[in-house]
Amino acid sequence: MHYRIAFMGFGNVGKALARLLLDKQDELRARYQVTFSTTGIATGRHGSAINLQGLDLERAITVDDMTTLSSAVAPQDAFDFIRRCGADVLFENTPVDYISGQPAVDHLRAALEAGMHAITANKGPVVHAYRQLTDLARSKGRKFYFESTVMDGAPIFSLFREALPGVKLLSLRGVLNSTTNMILTRMEQGESFDKAVAYCQKIGIAETDPSGDIDGWDAAVKVAALVTFLMDVPLKPSDVQRQGIRNITPQEIRIAAQNGKRWKLVCTAQREANGVTGRVFPEMVGMDSPLYGVDGTTSIVQFETDVLGLLSVQEANPGPHTTAYGLFADFLNAVREKS
Secondary structure, three states: OEEEEEEEOOOHHHHHHHHHHHHHHHHHHHHOOOEEEEEEEOOOOOEEOOOOOOHHHHHHOOOOOHHHOOOOOOOOOOHHHHHHHOOOEEEOOOOOOOOOOOOOOHHHHHHHHHEEEEEEEOOOHHHHHHHHHHHHHHOOOOOOOOOHHHHHOOOOHHHHHHHOHHHHOEEEEOOOOOHHHHHHHHOOOOOOOOHHHHHHHHOOOOOOOOOOOOOOOOHHHHHHHHHHHHHHOOOOOOHHHEEOOOOOHHHHHHHHHHEEEEEEEEEEEEEOOOEEEEEEEEEEOOOOOOOOOOOOOOOOEEEEEEOEEEEEEEOOOOOOOHHHHHHHHHHHHHHHHHO
């Protein structure tokens, strides 16, 4: 089967996905009988391109002005782009909004209404519109998938969706924010908090304003997304008890080390009689914890279920390429499944 794809957002992750698709196109054809062409790319700062006959994806990765690849009049806005790009699959990778999930929620809704599979690495739509978008996708015979939203390419959502039928998740515990984990690791090596933050900004894992990471917002959104899908209990980021790592001092780092422990920004969710409690708080963990050995940008989450006991998933050194793989896997799973 041939699928027309479109990208909304074409930064580091979008370009990594484009490269992965190009690298895997022969395998997709031979192993899965799937071929694709790119009919649209919309960017925030470099214009948009639409060509229903297929864009040159190789050129798109390097071009500065996306409009030079277009065969159509520039779209008026994102929704005009979605209506006119003629795609079967939309990859939505615009910046996350913790408070409302917009405009990504409306982008994904418009894609589904237009008959596209909607795939995103954006956490906002999962915590603010998971049920609405999933129900809409089902009514249209399409898929709304979001594997890359929590642990990049690690199979968290698809693990529970496909491989663990009938499992009830009782609790989860993990380190889900790469930036804070790298900051704490650097502080253990003697750097100040500010220098560790600056290092994370230099290597591109922290924004110019790093507050979303260091104050625990990113981790809280990830907890909310996991609870909403895996526990089937809608949870907003504001419902997650949250404290970041801003106030952890070098002295506290040293004291923890002297006692054989390490500071981690720990994410937890616990099923209780009246619902689910989510927390993001700094904790000192000992050598007996699977969180202890998680260094740098590595992430880990441990699940407690009713039938399997404890099950852990760990991802080492993620980056745009691993996020891209999550999107790629969602694409392949969506088009291989019966609508």
